[in-house]
Amino acid sequence: MTIAPSSSPFAHGTSSVTKVMLRVIYALLPAIAACVWFFGWGVIVNILIAVTTALLCEALILKLRQRPIMPYLLDGSALLTAVLLAVALPPLSPWWLTVLGVGFAIIIAKHLYGGLGYNPFNPAMVGYVVLLISFPREMSSWLSPQILSDYSLNFAATITATLNGQLPNELQLDALTMATPLDTLKSQLRLDHSISETVSSHPIFGLLGGKGWEWINGALLLGGLWLIYKRVITWHIPAAVIGTVAAIAALFYLYDAETYASPLIHTFSGATIMGAFFIATDPVTASATLRGRLLYGAGIGLLTYIIRTWGGYPDGFAFAVLLMNMVAPTIDHYYQPRVFGHKRK
Amino acid sequence: MKRRRLWKFHGGVHLPQQKTISTTMPVHAAQLPKRLVLPLHQHIGASAKAVVEVGDNVLKGELIAHASGYVSAPIHAPSSGTVVAIADHPIPHPSGLHAPCIVIETDGEERWVEARPYDDYLHMDPSHLRNLVREAGIVGLGGAGFPSYIKLNPGADKVIDTLILNGAECEPFITCDDMLMREQPEQIVEGLHILQHALRAKRCIIALEDNKPEAYTALSAAVAKSERCNIIEIVQIPTIFPAGGEKQLIKVLTGKEVPHDGLPLHIGLVIQNVATCAAIHRAINLGQPLISRYVTITGGGVSQPRNLEVLIGTPIQELLEQCGALDIEPQRLIMGGPMMGIAVHTSSAPIIKTSNCVIAATDDDLPSPQPxxxxxxxxxxxxxCPALLLPQQLYWYARAKNLERIQEINLFDCIECGCCSHVCPSHIPLVQYFRFAKTEIWSQEREKERADLARQRHDSRLERIEREKAERAARLQKKKQALKERSAGDSSKKAAIAAAVKRAQEKKARQQTKEPSANEEDSSQ
Incomplete structure (x- = not known):
């Protein structure tokens, strides 16, 4: 219940947390459609499981914390966390993987820190990293793009596979999966195959990045640009993330093209675009000042490249985001804008 | 004509204008109310002091309260009649408190005090002009109510490069300046000439937003007729809130920022509201003090929203009735705009010099904020944020009552325009948090001043006690000294006594040599 304010301002805008969150979800729709096109129904099943889990966990915790349930359930934040994590998980992941990840994200990463607005770490990324560390095998078994695969599962078969791991016609999961483009690069490099050799010989690489992935990333880019147009996010973080990844990749690529992947592969395979527009821009955990956002984005880009190139994981985006989450408050502390009528310090 | 380069200020919001509802009818004078209520404090600065008493008959335009101090303004009777009370009455103030007012019962005759127009202001000394503006009780009519004559006193060494007339009425609903510019552009241009003369300004700009094409046309025609049209420029600026804020308007027109601890004067600018300018024209050329103004009466609570020329002191209730107050309960009465106005607690409160607009707002006009x-x-x-602040950080520090840190991140540069609250998706009443923090800091400062004063008193008391003690000691010392000196002065007498004593003792001693016991006793002493 609210009463009319007794002091100005009396006029209010129509923006709301729900609208902000829903817009981000709308921006993800083209990419989800592309994901279905290239990798089958798995992503939809992931989303259904994730959203159900998220809303149940959110309601449970809100009840335990004695907070109003409906306003917070309808704010769309749990929904968004669920969708982001579901899109990041491999299609055809077992159901418990999704439930575990989303549950951890909502209960531990979000609510134990105080709920909406108070969590220092991006909940979806915390959930993702927990799964990545705990279940490396499940997390790395991506489906091969359907254009490369002889099999495709219908919706019912996808649900069955997700729920009890049973594939029709006695198929083995291995027949459907293959390593992701970045994974392939990393393992081939370990076998002393050069980048150009790998890219030209391996069927998974397409025009810009991985086959299928390049289209999904294109759709994500479209959605991200729409978010900037709608002023849900500003250009600073995405530009800084992608710019930094591409710049450093270009530098090393020019130095040695056989050992270091091209900026195009770095941008259009893996999580660069998804992370730049949808993960790193999470307002709660990011830097809030404009110049701070540039530094924050650049930090994520740098760490991502370092982890990808010299670290143990083929894609380091989630780790990079979590590491920079820790730094964000400090960045904001030092990157205050110049106040009107003051001289720049 | 070459288009003037304009700058942008950071931030701002585009608001639904809701202005056209009150611009359909021409401006008429409001009906003469039976009673006029004139608060002694209608401006920034010290309250005026009443110079009339209950029972006095006053004429229209007669001085009824004089300015008390440099930053203050006199008040004049808006109509002829009798002073029936000088007492506390509800005023339009956010506190809802009552304040001292002079109440005049009008006689309906509108008899003027003898007006003294001055037609040759061009030969008048600026200081004389300034004084006339002060005596006419003119304050900033844009809303702030700062005594205008002070702005006309830049100091001998200051060169005024540009005089800016502010016709940017950026808040929704308000149209009084718009209507004034449409209907009385000559008055504004006349007033501009006076101001330009008083300030010796090199050039003048009349600025208004591009949502007021009628006003622009009317002003252009009036300026074209004036003899000094070559130094007057009319500039249309983009419509965005708060472009009418003094600092924002200066930024848009000149690209300069008024220093946070300074005045427009410090960068060679003087800025006045268009209505103030017209009032100055009436004061000088017609000899009329400030007793009326244009007021917008609008909102869903009235059936004929419009602008009226209203005598200062007219109760709001009468204006609402003249504009067809609807039976529906307006949710609230707002004086000023919906972004920076104040809630008026009773419709018996009067229009004062700074009242530009009354909104009888229904829930449709201004919906209650969401949870x-x-x-x-x-x-x-x-x-x-047009002040380039970080409202979100200010909010956290206000919540945490970290009053030190919140000042470090420049809380006091906040102009309370309400843009941050307006765009907040979480509907947080940010401006209210900032006001709370400011009030808290002010009260702490007062507390500190009081404590300092108390400590000073205590210290000086201790000092006084010390001093008195020292003085007493000194006096005592002096006395002793004097005594000593006196006794030293009597030394011959003393010597005689001493000699006598000695002789007596010697005599005694000679006798006692024969009696050793007595000698022993003597040595033990």
Whole structure:
């Protein structure tokens, strides 16, 4: 219940947390459609499981914390966390993987820190990293793009596979999966195959990045640009993330093209675009000042490249985001804008 | 004509204008009310002091309260009649408190005090002009109510490069300046000439937003007729709130920023509201003090929203009735605009010099805010803040009552324009938090001043006690000294006595040599 304010301002805008969150979800729709096109129904099943889990966990915790349930359930934040994590998980992941990840994200990463607005770490990324560390095998078994695969599962078969791991016609999961483009690069490099050799010989690489992935990333880019147009996010973080990844990749690529992947592969395979527009821009955990956002984005880009190139994981985006989450408050502390009528310090 | 380069200020918001509802009818004078209520404090600065008593008959335009101090303004009777009370009455103030007012019962005759127009202001000394403006009780009519004559006193060494007339009426609903510019552009241009003369300004700009084409046309025609049209420029600026704020308007027109601890004067600018300018024209050329103004009466609570020329002191209730107050209960009465205005607690409160607009707002006009959600740190507030502050950080520090840190991040540069609250997706009443913090800091400062004063008193008391003690000791010392000196002065007498004593003792001693026991006793002494 609210009463009319007794002091100005009396006029209010129509923006709301729900609208902000829903817009981000709308921006993800083209990419989800592309994901279905290239990798089958798995992503939809992931989303259904994730959203159900998220809303149940959110309601449970809100009840335990004695907070109003409906306003917070309808704010769309749990929904968004669920969708982001579901899109990041491999299609055809077992159901418990999704439930575990989303549950951890909502209960531990979000609510134990105080709920909406108070969590220092991006909940979806915390959930993702927990799964990545705990279940490396499940997390790395991506489906091969359907254009490369002889099999495709219908919706019912996808649900069955997700729920009890049973594939029709006695198929083995291995027949459907293959390593992701970045994974392939990393393992081939370990076998002393050069980048150009790998890219030209391996069927998974397409025009810009991985086959299928390049289209999904294109759709994500479209959605991200729409978010900037709608002023849900500003250009600073995405530009800084992608710019930094591409710049450093270009530098090393020019130095040695056989050992270091091209900026195009770095941008259009893996999580660069998804992370730049949808993960790193999470307002709660990011830097809030404009110049701070540039530094924050650049930090994520740098760490991502370092982890990808010299670290143990083929894609380091989630780790990079979590590491920079820790730094964000400090960045904001030092990157205050110049106040009107003051001289720049 | 070459288009003038314009600058942008950071942030701001585009608001639904809601202005056209009150511009359909021409401006008429409001009906003469039976009673006029004139608060002694209608401006920034010290309250005026009443110079009339209950029972006095006053004429229209007669001085009824004089300015008390440098920053203050006199008040004149808006109509002829009898002073029936000088007492506390509800005034339009956010506190809802009552304040001292002079109440005049009008006689309906509108008899003027003898007006003394001055037609040759061009030969008048600026200081004389200034004084006339002061005596006419003119204050900033844009809303702030700062005594205008002070702005006409830049100091001998200051060169005024540009005089800016502010016709940017950026708040929704308000149209009184718009209507004045449409209907009385000559008055504004006349007033501009006076101001330009008083300030010796090199050039003048009349600025208004591009949502007022009628006003622009009317002003252009009036300026074209004036003999000094070559130094007057009319500039249309983009419509965005708060472009009418003094500092924002200066930024848009000149690209300069008024220093945070300074005045427009410090960068060679003087800025006056268009209505103030017209009032100055009436004061000088017609000899009329400030006793009336244009007021917008609008909102869903009245059936004929419009502008009226209203005598200062007219109760709001009478204006609402003249504009067809509807039976529906307006949810609230707002004086000023919906972004920076104040809630008026009773419609018996009067129109004062700074009242530009009365909104009888229904829930459709200004819906109640939605429930507050936690801050998601989206930064929309910082993107909208025209002062380039970080409202979100101010909010956290205000909540934490960290009054030291909140001042370090420049709380006092906040102009309370409300842009941050307006765009907040979590509907957090940010401006209210900032006001709370400011009030808290002010009260702490007062507390500190009081404590300092008490400590000073205590210290000086201790000092006084010390001093008195020292003085007493000194006096005592002096006395002793004097005594000593006196006794030293009597030394011959003393010597005689001493000699006598000695002789007596010697005599005694000679006798006692024969009696050793007595000698022993003597040595033990």
């Amino acid at each position: 507050v959600m936690p801050c998601i740190r989206c930064g929309a507030c910082a993107d909208a």
